Structures are given as C-alpha cells and as structure tokens.
C-alpha cells in the first residue's frame with residue numbers, strides 16, 4: 599500500500615493500516631517527524647468525539663498533552679439578524695461537542711504511532727509521475743526512486759497531484775471567501791463555549807475555546823475584507839475581532855500572527871478508480887463553517903482501514919470490490935456534510951430580498967425544536 603500525502607488523514611490511515619499488518623509506505627514532499635515547539639500553532643481543529651475515539655484506537659488521542667486540549671461544552675450560533683441557536687454537550691449525552699486541538703499536537707501524537715506500526719516513510723520526496731499496470735500503481739519520485747503498490751491512496755490535499763496524475767480534472771469551486779485564522783488571549787473566561795456569527799456581509803466568524811483563557815478564530819471573510827484583516831497589525835486585528843464578536847469575552851490580545859486560507863467546495867463523481875482511492879481533502883472540499891474537513895478525512899481513513907482489515911477472503915488490498923465498498927460507505931456521510939455546509943454558506947451568503955429574514959426565522963425555529971437540534975448535531979459528533 600502506498601499513501602501519497604502525510605497530512606492528518608494520511609498519517610491516521612498509515613497508522614491504522616500498519617497496525618492491521620499491511621505493508622505500508624507513506625510519502626510526502628515535506629519531512630515527516632515530531633516538532634518540538636511550545637508556541638501556539640495557528641492551525642487549530644475541532645475534533646469530533648467520534649474521531650477522538652478513532653484516534654484513541656490508534657493510541658494517538660491518549661498521547662496528546664492534556665494542557666493542549668480544550669472541550670467545546672456549548673456552542674452558540676447567531677444569525678445576521680440576531681436569531682440565536684444553542685447546542686449543549688449535556689443535552690446530547692456527550693462530555694464535549696468537540697475537542698479543540700492544534701495541528702502540530704495531532705501530528706506529534708500520530709507520527710510515533712505511524713513509526714511503531716512499521717510504516718516505511720519516504721520523505722521529503724517530490725512526486726514525479728504515476729503509472730498503472732493491471733495489478734499495481736507505481737509512483738516515481740523526482741529523485742529517481744519509485745514505489746510500487748497494489749493500492750495507491752491519494753491523501754495529498756484539495757489540489758491533489760495524485761488525482762490529477764490519474765487523469766481526473768477537478769477544480770474546487772471558490773467560495774470567494776478567505777479564512778483568516780489566529781489565536782487570542784481573552785480578558786474573560788470562555789467557559790468552554792464556541793461562538794459563531796453569520797455576518798450581514800455573508801462572512802462567518804467562529805471563536806473556538808482553547809486551553810486557558812485563549813481562543814482561536816476562523817473568520818471566513820469575503821476576499822476584500824480578508825485582505826484588509828491580513829494587512830492589520832496584531833493590535834488592530836485584535837480590536838477588529840473583539841468588535842466583530844461584540845466583545846463577548848472582553849478585550850482580546852493577538853498571540854499568533856494571522857494566517858489565510860482560500861476556501862473552496864470540491865465534489866467528485868467518484869473517489870476510487872483502478873488501484874486508486876482518495877481520502878481527505880483530495881476526495882472532498884467543504885466550507886470550514888462546521889469544522890468538519892479533517893473530521894471527514896479521519897472518517898475516510900477509519901473506513902478504508904476497516905474495509906481493508908476485514909477484506910478476507912480477498913487477498914488483494916487493491917481489489918475493485920474493496921474500493922467500491924469503501925466508496926459506498928463514505929458516500930452518504932460525505933454528501934450529507936457537504937450539503938449542510940454548502941447549503942448554509944450559500945443561504946447566509948445570499949443577498950436576495952427576504953432571505954435574511956427567512957434564514958433568521960429558520961435559526962430561531964430550530965432553536966425551539968430540541969429534537970431537530972439534536973438530529974442536526976448528532977452526525978457531526980460521530
């Protein structure tokens with residue numbers, strides 16, 4: 599098995615497959631290792647309880663430092679005309695709606711699990727070309743080495759080189775929004791509450807509780823506003839973010855420089871082909887408003903690993919019957935999450951007359967229907 603791409607889903611898949619006894623090679627253009635750094639990482643993820651359990655089965659969740667994880671106990675979503683929707687972990691019978699963890703901490707917890715599982719790492723290595731025969735795929739690396747495998751897994755992100763090399767033409771549809779992310783110390787305790795505001799300009803601002811009195815923000819802003827935010831110094835950015843969140847946590851102090859990510863939607867007609875499976879952003883792109891991108895990627899990794907571990911009596915890990923089984927099992931959860939996140943982004947991005955009133959009425963109505971609220975939240979948890 600070859601996993602091309604060592605992002606978080608690629609790492610999780612490598613650890614899971616290695617543990618199941620398959621021979622696995624993991625390749626990436628960047629070095630794959632543990633980074634010793636105490637400063638806050640700007641890349642923060644909200645990990646669902648379901649994926650926390652999956653990472654637990656790999657031995658990675660329990661390796662995360664306790665002081666770098668924060669539970670989201672409640673979530674408050676506000677519409678652009680003041681309608682408010684609340685979710686509470688207690689109502690859902692969970693100890694947290696999600697767990698906020700830094701990307702570096704997750705990588706540092708996963709990489710040793712990958713090594714323990716006996717995975718061969720080929721990195722740093724730029725990908726050169728990909729060729730197929732009836733029983734294998736062969737990745738030639740730019741430095742002259744090559745890796746042959748019965749199954750090639752493209753785990754190389756939304757602009758997947760593997761996907762393109764396999765002949766799939768797929769471009770993400772831009773949301774014309776850029777996510778501006780940064781971390782802030784706050785004057786008042788966040789109390790484990792994640793806050794999200796749908797803004798009148800179509801943007802979405804999320805504040806996520808981190809350990810201590812610190813939050814991470816994801817401001818999915820129209821492109822011009824994102825450019826403006828990125829040009830601010832740290833003090834001015836903190837003022838803008840505090841004002842945009844109605845100073846819900848008092849004054850903010852920026853503790854990491856801001857970073858920006860363009861946002862796009864990607865839906866493919868298929869995620870498997872001859873000797874090829876796609877996982878993570880290579881297989882689907884979603885708006886980060888529900889914090890589900892990496893969660894979908896972990897879901898892909900868990901499903902593909904379980905299909906391959908349970909493949910008996912099929913010996914060939916790249917057999918079409920297994921790839922189809924993987925694609926079938928992922929189709930519904932991925933479609934559902936894409937429909938919800940893309941639908942919400944479009945609904946709250948719409949400037950059509952009357953839509954603002956309707957969407958706020960919708961939020962208010964859902965907030966009064968506990969059963970519907972739970973039904974909406976459950977798939978995101980697991």
Ligand SMILES: Cc1cc2nc3c(=O)[nH]c(=O)nc-3n(C[C@H](O)[C@H](O)[C@H](O)COP(=O)(O)OP(=O)(O)OC[C@H]3O[C@@H](n4cnc5c(N)ncnc54)[C@H](O)[C@@H]3O)c2cc1C
Nearest residue numbers: 603605627643644754755777859878879889890891892893
């Ligand atoms: C602002 C923002 C906030 C987000 N917040 C959340 C959140 O809270 N929760 C959540 O679940 N998701 C979140 N996401 C989504 C999440 O970041 C992605 O879904 C996730 O990182 C995808 O992982 P991946 O491994 O598929 O791709 P990537 O992280 O892009 O990894 C791809 C890997 O492939 C390697 N690679 C790529 N091309 C090549 C090549 N040609 N040769 C060699 N190697 C190559 C790269 O070096 C990299 O290691 C957020 C996204 C954004 C933009």
